[in-house]
Amino acid sequence: MNMEEKLVNSKTIYDGKVIKVIKDKVICPNGNESYREIIKHNGGAAVLCINELEEVLLIKQYRYAYNEILYEIPAGKLEKDEDPYNAALRELEEETAFKAKELIKLGSIYPTCGYSSEIIHLFLAKDCKITKTNFDDDEFIISEFIPLNKVKDMIKNGIIKDAKTICAISYYELNK
């Protein structure tokens, strides 16, 4: 069964700092024409940092799109063509007080397959050392270690809602 769609023409709607919006005219497998509104995004990298007590490093951060303060694992955007491993190391250090000696790849998730090209690369950091914080100018972040079992309860109870954080914990559990 052929499921692919063929591009007819592409129009850039907006070319911003974080996202690029395009509207593509496509031919569907049945020959019909349709339009696809797509966000182009460089992708992201996120780090699950778990200490020797099996506590998870979570950050609390205000997220404008939801007008809420969310619990998340440290994460950030990739620069164009940036290696996700390097971005994960940098974001962990920028957003928390911790520097990882090494990261292990957990997986790559597709968060919004309907309308965005974003891929988030997930890593596990185990051997973390404290360093100084170095926040971005417009980031205001609180970080804390929370026991893994409590984190799982927080997912179950809807306190943690961030998809990359839930997926990272899921990969960690599946690899146990």
Added chain:
Amino acid sequence: MNMEEKLVNSKTIYDGKVIKVIKDKVICPNGNESYREIIKHNGGAAVLCINELEEVLLIKQYRYAYNEILYEIPAGKLEKDEDPYNAALRELEEETAFKAKELIKLGSIYPTCGYSSEIIHLFLAKDCKITKTNFDDDEFIISEFIPLNKVKDMIKNGIIKDAKTICAISYYELNK
């Protein structure tokens, strides 16, 4: 610690079929001005359908944003102000041959907290009956039941990459 950002002004960049793009000027907690590029999205609903053999109903669908065929649980967009429960029932029936008698809420995830307001509501369907398929005009979907243990391996091995699917399995496991 005050982490909220205050809106100064909002500009609509694009008002499309699926997404609306806005660029907001905000005041950060430290008094600095910044811009937020945000996608406004009605949200989605997705259904984890597991049969009596503990097999998971997965669909294979071409996703234009990634130019890939992805494994996912059945899901779809909400109409404006639509009840996620009703949307979940509808999408399950439209995308697969199955109709659920009842759905149980698993959780609501925030897939892209950096730049989109989308929330995906996840439900569990247990008592499903086959009905006729009723695909959208431009959707081409294959559905199949896959044993839960194999689905977990597919997540671990990177064959399943869709975040809502990984999160739904995670909620199911946490509620066991």
